[in-house]
Every structure is written in structure tokens, then in C-alpha cells.
Amino acid sequence: MLTQMIIRKLFNLRNANKRNNLKLSQRCFSSHLPELTKNRYSVKRGNYAVLTEDHKQFFIDLLGSTRVITNPDECLSYNVDWIKNVRGYSTCILKPKTTEEVSNILAFCNDNRIAVCPQGGNTGLVGGSVPVFDEVVLSTSLMNKIYSINDTSGVLVCQSGCILENIDNALEEHGLMAPLDLGAKGSCHIGGNVSTNAGGLRLLRYGNLHGSVLGLEVVKADGEVIDLLSTLKKDNTGFHLKHLFIGSEGTLGIVTKVALQCPPKPRAVNLAFLGLQSFEHILRTLKRAKQELAEILSSCEMIDASTLDVCTDNLKLKSPLSQYPFYMLIETHGSNNEHDQEKLNKFLEDAIAEEYILDGTTTNEINKMKHIWDLRERITEGYTKDGYVFKYDVSLPIEKFYSIVPAMREKLANEDTVRISGYGHLGDGNIHFQVSAREFSQQLLKKIEPYVYEYTSDLRGSISAEHGIGFRKPKYIHYSKSSGSIKIMKQLKTMFDPYGILNPYKVLP
Incomplete structure (x- = not known):
């Protein structure tokens, strides 16, 4: 005891x-804001509707005025990632509490061609959880109910907006623990973890979320709710559709509920x-x-x-x-x-x-x-005090795990950097590699990218080990995926989201 x-x-x-x-x-995020993503990375806005007062009134009628944020100061934190790499300019933040509300929001946005950026705890590192332009932000922060914990099977069922730490605290009372542990545990949402296939510190022991997630409830772009919420360890009936949404970063559908296999503490x-x-x-x-x-x-x-x-x-x-x-x-x-x-x-x-x-x-x-x-x-917190951080998350063969660091030090020997270093999950081959500089520089960015991905590809590694593709990596996905694979992913995107309203500018080139 x-x-x-x-x-x-x-x-x-x-x-x-x-x-x-x-x-x-x-x-501290509001100080020294990054320039707008569209300017820094020269992105062209898609052919989406510009939000009108009528659109906003629909959201207010659906959710109530307190769950529709339009004040620019309040919107700011939803528009910037926490390491200040990217910034959008959404003027409307929606906070549904139920799957039905998410369904109604997406059906309306799909009919009116309004782009939507799903957002959990906004702890991502590749710009996947913040708008690029003026997309409506759909925050899952109020979808935070834990429905059940089964002491015998070790299965938890909850809404996607539950904070990982809160899940862990609830499981503790049953002698269980969450199967993943992250530095952002106090803020990240389980839906975001699932959507990026987060790995964390103990993947070596407990595996990744493709193995721990038993079932999901997901809402498609047109508002259709897909019930994949199995709580069975073995359910070998047909296609395992849940795996399409694990790691797809909200581009195929928005996760609203999760059934999670949890190990004993x-x-x-x-x-x-x-x-x-x-x-x-x-x-x-x-x-x-x-x-x-x-x-x-x-x-x-x-x-x-x-x-x-x-x-x-x-x-x-x-x-x-x-x-x-x-x-x-x-x-x-x-x-x-x-x-x-x-x-x-x-x-x-x-x-x-x-x-x-x-x-x-x-x-x-x-x-x-x-x-x-x-x-x-x-x-990561310490790195932000160096200035601007060019941060990368790749998988390499274990024998070559650290080789990218000396290679990059040699390539950037004549550049104005603060430090070039690496650390990470040695047990599963996932290295976090950083170049810090006093401020963002296009010249330095062009020296690092695409070299870091070419290097990774030459070793048959992965350009994204656990943080996802987000906004920062779509044009480099071909370094890890074949043209045939990318074609199939685009076909799936078209099938699930024909108008491309879900998390546009992310994941796929």
C-alpha cells in the first residue's frame, strides 16, 4: 500500500x-507573435466561403452565444501554436459539447463551403491544430466526459476533448493508467492524441495508439456520424476503419469519442x-x-x-x-x-x-x-528561450539514430545558429532534432529543408515519427510515402470530404 x-x-x-x-x-504566447502563416510560407487561400454574420448567427443559435467566440483577443490563442511557428486569423471559435452539435456544425459548414480547423489542446508541433487562414476553429475543449471505466477489461470510453492527465487521474482510482505519457499531458486532448497517433515516452513498453485504441466515434465532413466505438480487444469483422482516423489529423473526420485499452498501473x-x-x-x-x-x-x-x-x-x-x-x-x-x-x-x-x-x-x-x-x-520549453526553433521529429534505423545531428552540424557550419542537437525515444528509433536560431530566417530554413527529409529518406526512415504531418510537412510526404500511397490517401480524402473543408492545407500535398 x-x-x-x-x-x-x-x-x-x-x-x-x-x-x-x-x-x-x-x-506568454501573445508576446512576439510569429508572422502570419500565409505570409511566411507563401500559401494561397482555398476557394472557401468567407464567414458572414448569418453564418455566425447559425452557430450562436445552435450553441448559444457563450460557446461561440468572436472577440479578436479571445480568438488569438486559438490561432497560434504554442512554439510560435505558425499563425492564422480565424474570427470564430466554436465549442460544441456533444456529437450531435459537431454533426450539425459540420453539415452546415459542408453545405456552405466553410473551412473548419479541428483543435484539441493545441499542443502540436507541426502546425496541424491552428488555422492557416480564417478557418472556423472547432474546439473540443468542452467535450470532456468520461463515460465508463471497466476494471476487469481495462477499457475506458470518453469524449475526445478529455485531457490526457484527467484520464490518467480517473484511471488511477481503478488501478489503471493511460497507455501513453507526454510532456503536454496536462493540456493535450485524447482526440488530438488519436488524430496524430501520438507516441510519447513509453511506446517501447505500451505500444502506439493503433494498438491501444479499440474503437472510435467519428463525424464526417457532411455531418454523418460513424459509430466504430467497439470496446472489444478482438473484433475481426471486415475493414478496420478506425485505423483510417488514427493519425489522419482531422482531415477525414472529427473524432468525438474514444474507447481506449488501458494497462495496469x-x-x-x-x-x-x-x-x-x-x-x-x-x-x-x-x-x-x-x-x-x-x-x-x-x-x-x-x-x-x-x-x-x-x-x-x-x-x-x-x-x-x-x-x-x-x-x-x-x-x-x-x-x-x-x-x-x-x-x-x-x-x-x-x-x-x-x-x-x-x-x-x-x-x-x-x-x-x-x-x-x-x-x-x-x-522543448528550454529551446524556446534560445529564440526560434526549427524542430523536427523523424524515425531512423536505430544504428543511424543520431547520425543526422553531426550531418546537420556540418551542413550549417557557416550559418548563424544557437545550437544544433538531438534527443528522443531511442527505444523506438524516434529522434527529435532541433536547430535553434535567434530569429526565423528563410535562408536557414532553405538550408535545413528539404535536406533533413532527403537525409531521412536515404536511410529509409520516416519524416514524421509521432507529431504528424500537419501544415509543415505535406510537400515532403513523398520522402516517406510512395506516389501510389499518396494517390490512395487523396482518394480517401475525396471520398470522406469531397469539398475539402476539414483541416485544409494539412497532411496531403
Whole structure:
């Protein structure tokens, strides 16, 4: 019982910290706004209707005046992404509470050719959740009901606007946990997670949402409600249509309800923070961790020295280790703390004896684990203090996981940058790679893109590992998908959304 209380306190502390960090960022968003997306990226507006007072009156009659936001100051936060990469100029934010209201909104917008931008917690990093022009924003923030939690099957059913942290807190009372964990947990919505196929810190252990989502309810562009809300682990009847909407970023339909398979909450959590000399030693440590920690290994993260500096220098966080070229975080989830500690200690002893690891610290104490995870989870926040961040999320073969960083440092050797570094989910090959500069520069952008995607393609990697395609990557999707695949995706888009009103300018070129 005591161990369970300690773990519960740890998760609550970490979640509160994530929520507070993101809210702080959101409060500061209005300063130094980015230029309009249409100007920065030279985008042409689609042939959509311009919103009229009659249109707005329809929305007010449907939702009531308090759930239709038209005040420019209040609209601003819905028009800008939190890392200030993109900005639209929507003048109408809609806040439905039910599937029926979403259906009526989309049917009306489809009939009147009004473009719609679905938006959850607006924590995305590729511009997928904010308008490019003046699209109506459909916010799911009030669609936040949890309908059921089944203790036996571990299945939760909820509306798409439920905040991931709130889901996790509700599951905790049933001895369960959400199958994904993100730095934006205190603000992101489960519908947005599903729509971008979010991965997070523990995909190595619990898999991605294609495996965890059992069923969905989705509203098509014409207002038709598609009921795919199965709660069965095995439902092998015909096409698995739910998978079309997982990762489609609101371009085929708007997710309104989710049925989620949730694992038991671990009774024992242990964390190691390690210092290493080279990426080769990181690979050896990863291989050994998979072999020796096996069933209890929940997370394996890598951070290079320059990335850690954004937390220690920019955010004034303290590292428990001295300076090393590379760092790893290895976390275990299990049911017997004595057993898990013994396995973790034996693994570390062997790795240190073979000089893979130079230094390290292990802990299962609440505050120490929270502090170490801060060094990983607050990296994006720390980067924003450098200036402008060119941020990339790609999958590469494990052996080449870090190779993109030195390659980009060489290519940008003569450019005015603050830092070039990488970190990420080593266990599943997903590296987060950044170039920070004092301000946005078209010259620097052209040096980075499309090179970063050409490099990824040459290694047969993916140009998007977990953040989606959004607005920033559609013209580069061909680096990861064949022309035949893109053709089929366009045909599906036309079938589900013939007038293209759902999240235009996103995902597909």
C-alpha cells in the first residue's frame, strides 16, 4: 500500500509540473507573435466561403452565444501554436459539447463551403491544430466526459476533448493508467492524441495508439456520424476503419469519442540517469537493457550534451551528473520493487564493468525521479528561450539514430545558429532534432529543408515519427510515402470530404 501511495504521488507531481509548465508557456504566447502563416510560407487561400454574420448567427443559435467566440483577443490563442511557428486569423471559435452539435456544425459548414480547423489542446508541433487562414476553429475543449471505466477489461470510453492527465487521474482510482505519457499531458486532448497517433515516452513498453485504441466515434465532413466505438480487444469483422482516423489529423473526420485499452498501473517504478562517452556506447547499453531488463523495461531515452544545456542553462535545472557527451534515461515498470531493483542494479554493474556507462544515478524516490524527468520533458520549453526553433521529429534505423545531428552540424557550419542537437525515444528509433536560431530566417530554413527529409529518406526512415504531418510537412510526404500511397490517401480524402473543408492545407500535398 505504501509503495502504491508513493507511485501515485510521483505521477501526480509530474503531471502537475507538466500542466504548470505548459500553462506558463501559453500565458506568454501573445508576446512576439510569429508572422502570419500565409505570409511566411507563401500559401494561397482555398476557394472557401468567407464567414458572414448569418453564418455566425447559425452557430450562436445552435450553441448559444457563450460557446461561440468572436472577440479578436479571445480568438488569438486559438490561432497560434504554442512554439510560435505558425499563425492564422480565424474570427470564430466554436465549442460544441456533444456529437450531435459537431454533426450539425459540420453539415452546415459542408453545405456552405466553410473551412473548419479541428483543435484539441493545441499542443502540436507541426502546425496541424491552428488555422492557416480564417478557418472556423472547432474546439473540443468542452467535450470532456468520461463515460465508463471497466476494471476487469481495462477499457475506458470518453469524449475526445478529455485531457490526457484527467484520464490518467480517473484511471488511477481503478488501478489503471493511460497507455501513453507526454510532456503536454496536462493540456493535450485524447482526440488530438488519436488524430496524430501520438507516441510519447513509453511506446517501447505500451505500444502506439493503433494498438491501444479499440474503437472510435467519428463525424464526417457532411455531418454523418460513424459509430466504430467497439470496446472489444478482438473484433475481426471486415475493414478496420478506425485505423483510417488514427493519425489522419482531422482531415477525414472529427473524432468525438474514444474507447481506449488501458494497462495496469505499475506497483514499482525505478529510474536510472546515465552518462556515456559515445553513441556507440549508447547502442550497446540499449541492446543490453532490452536483453537484461526485458519485461520491466518501460522507457529508454537519449539526450546529447547540447540538448541538456537548454534545461541546465536556459531553465536553470540541475543535472545530477557531471558533463558527458551523452545521457540516457532508463525507466522500469514492474510489480515487485525488490526484484526490479536487483535486475536494474545488475544490468548497470555489468555495463559499467564493460565501460559502456561512465557514471550514473538510480532512484525510486519521488522528488528525485521528478527532477530527472524534468530534464527530459522540459527540453522543448528550454529551446524556446534560445529564440526560434526549427524542430523536427523523424524515425531512423536505430544504428543511424543520431547520425543526422553531426550531418546537420556540418551542413550549417557557416550559418548563424544557437545550437544544433538531438534527443528522443531511442527505444523506438524516434529522434527529435532541433536547430535553434535567434530569429526565423528563410535562408536557414532553405538550408535545413528539404535536406533533413532527403537525409531521412536515404536511410529509409520516416519524416514524421509521432507529431504528424500537419501544415509543415505535406510537400515532403513523398520522402516517406510512395506516389501510389499518396494517390490512395487523396482518394480517401475525396471520398470522406469531397469539398475539402476539414483541416485544409494539412497532411496531403
